[in-house]
Amino acid sequence: xxxxxxxxxADLPELHAAIVKSIDIIEGDxxxxxxxxxxPSTHGVLRLELLxxxxxxxxxxxxxxxxxxxxxxxxxxxxYNQVIPYTDRLDYLASMNCNLGxxxxxxxxxxxEVNERVKTIRVIMAELNRIASHLVAFGTYxxxxxxxTPFLYAFREREHIIDLFEEVCGARLLYNYIWIGGLSHDLxxxxxxxxxDFCDYFVPKIDEYNNLFSFNQIFVxxxxxxxxxxxxxxxxxxxxxxxxxxxxxxxxLRKTEAYSGYETYDFDICIGxxxxxxxxxCWDRYMVRIREMEQSVKIIRQALDRLPEGNVQEAIPKSFKxxxxxxxxxxxxxxxxxLGFYAISDGSQIPYRVKCRSNxxxxxxxxxxxxxxAMIADMVAIIGSIDIVLxxxxx
Numbered sequence: 001x002x003x004x005x006x007x008x009x010a011d012l013p014e015l016h017a018a019i020v021k022s023i024d025i026i027e028g029d030x031x032x033x034x035x036x037x038x039x040p041s042t043h044g045v046l047r048l049e050l051l052x053x054x055x056x057x058x059x060x061x062x063x064x065x066x067x068x069x070x071x072x073x074x075x076x077x078x079x080y081n082q083v084i085p086y087t088d089r090l091d092y093l094a095s096m097n098c099n100l101g102x103x104x105x106x107x108x109x110x111x112x113e114v115n116e117r118v119k120t121i122r123v124i125m126a127e128l129n130r131i132a133s134h135l136v137a138f139g140t141y142x143x144x145x146x147x148x149t150p151f152l153y154a155f156r157e158r159e160h161i162i163d164l165f166e167e168v169c170g171a172r173l174l175y176n177y178i179w180i181g182g183l184s185h186d187l188x189x190x191x192x193x194x195x196x197d198f199c200d201y202f203v204p205k206i207d208e209y210n211n212l213f214s215f216n217q218i219f220v221x222x223x224x225x226x227x228x229x230x231x232x233x234x235x236x237x238x239x240x241x242x243x244x245x246x247x248x249x250x251x252x253l254r255k256t257e258a259y260s261g262y263e264t265y266d267f268d269i270c271i272g273x274x275x276x277x278x279x280x281x282c283w284d285r286y287m288v289r290i291r292e293m294e295q296s297v298k299i300i301r302q303a304l305d306r307l308p309e310g311n312v313q314e315a316i317p318k319s320f321k322x323x324x325x326x327x328x329x330x331x332x333x334x335x336x337x338x339l340g341f342y343a344i345s346d347g348s349q350i351p352y353r354v355k356c357r358s359n360x361x362x363x364x365x366x367x368x369x370x371x372x373x374a375m376i377a378d379m380v381a382i383i384g385s386i387d388i389v390l391x392x393x394x395x
Contacts (some may be wrong), residue, residue, distance in 0.1 A: 006198070032052075035376075040144075041144045041380040043385060043387075045092045047382075049062075052376065057374050057375070058372065064361075066390070067390045069391070069394070075354035088176060090339075090392045091336060091389045091391060093338070094389075096178060097334040098334065098392075102341050109343060110324065121312065122183070122260050123261065126260075129165075130292065131161060131293050131296050132161040135154040135293070138286075138290065141385070144381065144384040145218075153209065160202070173386070181314075181316035182311075195304060203297055223281065225280045226230070226281055228281045230247055230280045231280070233370065235249070237366040245271045248284075255269075267295045285385040285386065289387070322324075323347060336363070337359030337362075339356075360387075360389055360392045
């Protein structure tokens with residue numbers, strides 16, 4: 001053991017030289033700093049390669065792929081209905097929305113039309129999951145900035161939604177609930193009343209969040225006029241969802257390309273207005289998500305009021321051996337933006353090709369531009385404001 005210790009001490013100068021060599025010094029003034037992939041504020045295993053001039057970021061290079069699960073290739077190896085559990089694991093904070101996007105694509109390919117009860121329940125689940133997802137975005141963003149209490153509040157409310165999901169399908173995170181042609185389970189007795197109670201309980205909490213955090217001057221100073229993504233940049237990079245609407249663009253697929261009966265619901269598109277800084281800054285992107293939760297409650301209440309009777313499994317195909325040949329693309333408004341599924345069928349029960357269009361990936365692609373000139377601490381605020389999930393980025 002003593003000999004091993006002596007050998008280690010003898011190697012220290014070489015180890016130190018190797019460590020120093022690994023830190024790239026550019027022209028004597030700039031240094032490359034790796035933020036992640038273990039950094040808690042990167043919201044998963046994301047590595048940002050920061051070229052810094054003191055505390056200022058002059059170049060940002062995102063490195064992805066640490067969480068690659070080969071979703072698209074797996075989807076080309078199993079029957080269409082067996083792909084659904086894998087969609088759960090894309091944006092695992094919005095699994096219902098991922099289920100819905102893929103299922104609608106296959107239903108479009110197969111020409112399946114579901115009844116109004118199925119459509120209505122799907123809308124309820126999608127909006128509940130939107131609220132749950134935005135609560136995680138709100139709570140973890142608070143942690144990133146340095147506030148701990150909002151995180152506890154957010155997860156307290158999210159737990160109510162998770163309980164509702166568990167009661168209806170038995171799962172709390174990965175649901176496999178929305179099936180091709182219907183749903184895995186109908187709503188249990190008393191579930192509708194519990195959902196109404198949650199809506200009544202939740203709406204006052206949003207004012208609580210705003211008083212505690214949204215309009216807190218420290219938070220405003222950390223996020224206003226930081227990481228500005230204007231409308232032109234958002235469109236150029238393909239940003240969608242709250243990141244696009246935060247830039248002042250009123251684009252929501254639930255309105256512009258309505259599906260599942262969204263065209264029959266009354267709700268508003270929330271956009272950034274530059275209320276605390278300039279349009280498209282971190283605060284605007286954050287606030288769009290807070291206000292969207294109010295609109296989701298509005299949609300859920302309308303859906304609960306109109307919920308019709310019907311069999312939620314009447315249109316589920318008996319088998320998936322006869323699939324029409326062709327190709328299809330379907331996009332839906334997931335909590336983080338446009339989630340698109342492109343599928344090619346060669347007539348067999350297994351997809352010939354599946355492609356997932358990730359909203360998180362496109363939003364992340366804008367960071368090298370909107371982050372230039374920001375301080376290292378501001379990069380934390382920027383990454384939190386675009387609200388990425390690496391399970392969907394890497395796929």
